[in-house]
Amino acid sequence: xxxxxxxxxxxxxxxxxIKLYGPEGFAAMRKVCAITSECLxxxxxxxxxxxxxxxxxxxxxxxxxxxxxxxxTLNYRxxxxxxxxxxxxxxxxxxxxxxxxxxxxxxxxxxxFLQDGWYGDxxxxxxxxxxxRAAERLMEVTYESLLRGIAxxxxxxxxxxxxxxxxxxxxxxxxxxxxxxxxHGVGQLFHDAPNILHYGKATDGIEMREGMIFTIExxxxxxxxDVKVLKDGWTAVTRDRSLTAQYEHTIGVTKDGCEIFTLSxxxxxxxxxxx
Numbered sequence: 001x002x003x004x005x006x007x008x009x010x011x012x013x014x015x016x017x018i019k020l021y022g023p024e025g026f027a028a029m030r031k032v033c034a035i036t037s038e039c040l041x042x043x044x045x046x047x048x049x050x051x052x053x054x055x056x057x058x059x060x061x062x063x064x065x066x067x068x069x070x071x072x073t074l075n076y077r078x079x080x081x082x083x084x085x086x087x088x089x090x091x092x093x094x095x096x097x098x099x100x101x102x103x104x105x106x107x108x109x110x111x112x113f114l115q116d117g118w119y120g121d122x123x124x125x126x127x128x129x130x131x132x133r134a135a136e137r138l139m140e141v142t143y144e145s146l147l148r149g150i151a152x153x154x155x156x157x158x159x160x161x162x163x164x165x166x167x168x169x170x171x172x173x174x175x176x177x178x179x180x181x182x183x184h185g186v187g188q189l190f191h192d193a194p195n196i197l198h199y200g201k202a203t204d205g206i207e208m209r210e211g212m213i214f215t216i217e218x219x220x221x222x223x224x225x226d227v228k229v230l231k232d233g234w235t236a237v238t239r240d241r242s243l244t245a246q247y248e249h250t251i252g253v254t255k256d257g258c259e260i261f262t263l264s265x266x267x268x269x270x271x272x273x274x275x
Contacts (some may be wrong), residue, residue: 002206004196012188013080020211021187025118026259028254029187029213032068032069032120033250033261038064040124041266047126054084056109057096064113072112072119072190075262076259079184079234082108084123091236091244092181092229103129106139108246112190119190121215122262123248123256124269134222135243140222141173142245149198149216149252153208153258158202159196166218178219178244180227181236186250189211210255217248 007019021029039060046059053274060083064071071082079095084096086108087101094108101107110123125139145166167177183196194206198218220260223242230237238244247270265268 006198007187007211014189014192016193018193018206018207018209018212019185021046021213021252022211025187025211025213027196028116028118029120029250029252029261032113032115032118032124034120034265035064035069035115036111036122037113037262037264037269038121039113040109040122041264041268043109043124043126044268044271047107047109047128048103049129050100052098052100053087053094053096053107054098056099057081060109060111069113069115072114072121075130076190082111084108086235086244088108088243089238089241091178091221091238092246093233093234093236095232098173100216104131104135106131106135106243106245110246110248111148117188119122119186119188120262120273121190121248121250122185123246125245125247127271138175138220138222138243138245139270141170141175142218143247145170145177145198145218145220146216146247146249148260149218149247150260152202153216153251153253154214155208155210155253155255157208158203158205159194159208160200162216163197163200163201163204164202170218170220176221176225178224178225178227181217183217183248185212185214208253210253212253213250215248215250217246219244219246
């Protein structure tokens with residue numbers, strides 16, 4: 001049975017209970033998520049052909065250090081980087097390295113900053129130079145699926161409404177939603193209850209209530225939804241090597257909908273350039 005608890009009186013650990021945050025929690029999330037979004041904005045000028053993902057990762061670390069925050073992924077369960085950089089057919093958790101980005105690549109950069117015990121989690125897609133129309137279309141569909149998932153958020157609805165909105169749209173566009181990874185509760189824990197699936201029926205899942213905070217982060221493939229994790233234990237790729245894309249927002253459920261904590265300060269959350 002699902003239980004909901006006041007986050008102020010709940011232990012800061014995973015219990016499976018759904019934490020409901022008040023005004024102070026929402027204010028703390030606005031603060032840390034703003035830094036995450038500012039960093040993602042700044043990366044628009046960094047991501048270009050010839051730049052390595054290690055260079056991007058160092059930028060993320062230094063951006064956070066200059067603002068008194070730390071990357072939550074650094075040393076998380078043995079992960080040694082400050083961001084995840086997932087290129088082309090890499091679905092998620094791509095590990096930064098010294099291989100340069102190439103003209104025509106698309107890359108998802110996923111950042112979570114930790115400030116005063118609060119986690120700000122977001123990711124975006126970046127076009128590396130001029131990209132092909134198929135890649136641009138995938139990014140467009142993925143971003144629109146995120147917006148449709150967010151539009152389904154309101155108290156009283158089930159979390160399945162988010163997944164249903166995403167799945168029905170992307171499949172109508174001849175794409176597929178990855179099932180092996182999902183959104184998640186966030187706040188004073190990096191990953192908390194509930195899981196937010198990006199597929200399913202509107203009647204599935206748990207009831208959304210005011211005060212819940214979670215991510216919506218659809219991973220959408222041009223091919224089939226199947227993925228596999230490589231031997232490094234982190235990098236997930238499409239089994240059929242098809243292109244994949246992802247956008248992620250952290251949101252809080254309000255009395256009549258939701259608040260998006262990770263909006264771009266410069267209104268550049270979504271951009272593409274095709275050839």
